[in-house]
Amino acid sequence: MSEHNRHRRLLYWLVGILFLLAAAIFFVKLRYFDFSLDNRAGFFYRADASVSFDPEPGKEIRISISLPNRRTSGYSVDPISGGEKQFRTELQNGLRRAVLELPPRSGRQTVSYRFRLIPRAPVAEAPAAPPPVDSKLLPNEVAAARKAMLAAIDPENKLAPAALVTALLRALGTASAVERQPFTRQSGVAGTVEAAIAILAERGWPARPLRGIFLNESKIQQQPTLFLDVWYDNDWHVFQPNTGKPGLPEHFLVLQRKDSSLFEVSGAKNSSIRFSVTRVPAGAERLNRLRADIIGEHDLGGFTLFSLPASQQNLFKRLALLPLAILLIVVTRNVVGIQTMGTFMPVLIAMAFLEMKLLPGLISFLLILTIGLAIRAWLTRLNLLMVPRISAVVVVVILLMQAISIGANLLELPDFMGVAFFPLIIIAWTIERASTTWEEDGAVTTLKQLAASLATATVSYLVLASGYLQYLLYTFSELNLIILGVILLLGTYTGYRFTELMRFQPLVKQ
Template sequence: MRSLNLHLKVLITILVTLGILITAYQIFIVGIPITEDETDDLWNIDAKVEFQASPKNPVKVQMFVPPLSQDYVSLNESFISNNYGVSINRIDGNRKVTWSARRASGKQTLYYRLVLTKRYSGEKPKAKGPIFRDSIAVEGPEKIAAEALLAPIRQHSADVETFISETIKRVNNVNDDNVKLLLAGDASTPNKAKTIELLLSIAHVPMERVHTIRLVADQPQSPELWLRSFDGENWLYFSPETGEQGLPVDRLVWWTGDDNLVNIEGGKKVQVSFSLNNSEMNAIRLAKLTDESTDADFLEYSLYGLPLQTQQTFMIMVMIPLGVLVILVLRNLIGLQTLGTFTPVLIALAFRETQLGFGIVLFTIITALGLSLRSYLEHLKLQMLPRLSVVLTFVVVLIAAISLFSHKLGLERGLSVALFPMVILTMTIERLSITWEERGGGHAMKVGVGTLFAAALAHLLMSVPELNYFVFTFPAVLLMLVGFMLAMGRYRGYRLTELFRFKAFLKD
């Protein structure tokens, strides 16, 4: 007996722990939303390319577009143009779109549109980059000024990160004579980046230019320059103006390198303008979209991977254990008497279509009329199988009559009575009739009311949308329910109703 108790406790612990761990993994690691109403941001980015085409010359426009191998995942990408061919190439970790046309004249407008989200962007690939570079050749006064700046930088830095930050701070001190010499009167951000690159190259520290777009809605945007360097494990991002380390979360890397955003052949006066806006989408629908458009596969082995019609069936099925749990608590802990365990649950499922109030009325009418017929058939001394067949046929006829009568009265809700399980109604009538004969009408009424009450309570719980979503999305919760049911299976104590029945003994 002791080994049996230990075995049961271990089994319960394993089931509950497994259910908790799987659910926690889905919520905290995979990032599946806890509620159905949870939404996520979608960013819509439009890049508008305008230029003046030269007549009689072929037109070729090349523009960098985001690599998308970062914190964001693309839901839709489109290239909008009139009579232009479109191709995409990958060059040195960047993506470049090429619009081409044999002939074009006058003002031309091309559009690039991107819809992306941050959630479900998947695992980041392992970072790779150079850890050494050759020095940029520099002579004369520039070399002396660079060496003069590098001396205190080396003294005040401890590693690559602090070396780069210190270099950026020194270059932004425009009052320093050495900095003035290297900048040559041009204190623009690109020229500062060029000077920073020169100083870092002398120390053999590699550096790349990173051009980003800030994700802010309804504000004009232009590419913002950042610098980055590889420390052997990760890319370190720096602001060339402040030396601030770390790329802000609202920045989208558009391209890297020294090249311009757009190049044109066969045209002039090219301009690129960006417009951004954000919207929200249901998180689960967003997960389905990302699952289809990326390599993310965390929904593939969930119930959301099933066909839509099958999903709707399982949304009902996964709630049945909750209904059974309600009946289990009502019978084993409270002591409510019902017609079996599963009969109230099946009646509760029928209430999903008839609605609770109307369903109770229909159930009561059909059961009462069925009991009357069962009482009449008892006088005919029929065997059980023919008797059940007659009652079942009567139930079908009664359901059809109620549906027809309701339709004539305009009560369309009455048509849903056909969803009542006929066999369950027949067996309910039979068992109530037997209970009436063996224990009296009062006890039969008590059991019938208890069955209806349990079915109504199970229906209310099984109809909670938030609970339905949670169990369907995190089916491992059912393992925890099984553990609780196993624990209740060994309960041998008093039920709540028995405490009231034996209250007199407690006083003695």
């Protein structure tokens, strides 16, 4: 008994140290480093432009990346340490570009240019009129195709410019490859924009592609998004190619708006670019500067979450709330006494709900579970061994996911197409366990556990979907020490669960 008490006291000391350490770090961040409990307080965006390429043997490599306009973008753009530090900023044709020159290399290479975007008030500038549309002679079939497309959209030539561009983009979006062939050889959005530029030239309206990125942390990495920029009524007007909707989306950063390229790579081939964007509290910058002064930039200068690449920060932000969701599972099972299908299955299902939204996720999960249980019941009659039976269930779940995605695509229900985010093996084991529980304990017990699992998954989803809690537990990651301490304390709880108190309540009354 004394040995048990000694270990218990050691546990209490450990939990106390965790609580004090978390409280001390939390207080120092708030008091001395300008961190804030308000997730809308001072912040800046950190962006990584990662260029991948295959070097050509013996050739020097030159990389050039277009940067946003400091005056009109609403952000001050400054390079930061990390990535390739040899980048320099050059002014080319009035546009700022980040340029990097490398000696000959071999093998697939990836270099990153990291920059900071600090919000500032944009400066309005008078739009520069483009040169007249090139009126060089076109092949007869191309000129005829342009006129035929415009005649089909606006036969009386009465549509307003915005309405005409919207109708044209929608028509090109549904046009077949043969119908678009006179204007472009590209497919997808790039082909739509190229064809629209060629067709609008018939009306004498200059147009150009516009590229940029979303300042969105939910995307771990993103490719540049393409829009159409059209000149009429003495101004430029932006349209979304896939819908024809006018205007730029919210929190969109324009990187390429003129005829210059978004990025260029010479001395290499098969080049591509991806961007990662994350939001960083203003206090993190002051903490980084102090850390660099004390321990040196080249020593342990990167020992902080905020110094990681933006894509890695976004990944850890998604994982920031997992400790809290796990604490919820511990409370649910050890204190409340609710039995679920698998210990952490509700949390994994809730993470899939984040990609699909709650209602489409619940419907998809119930559909897969119902059909899977029916097929699992049929497989029982075949007297299969356990491993082949579970393997068959896994294959069935894959086929069901494919069927749901195909149906969602045909019915234009994009939220249901995220069904592939469900943890495949976990669902297969849930079907197997639910079927076994049905055979051993009956349908009522099975349905209760499934309902408890879905209820717990829903609550976990509400926790994981909280933007404020994510900000709090990522910015103040030391709070995970408190969560760890609470979990350790709950590990010593040996009292009655709430559900057991409800069961034994008639005895207490008697």
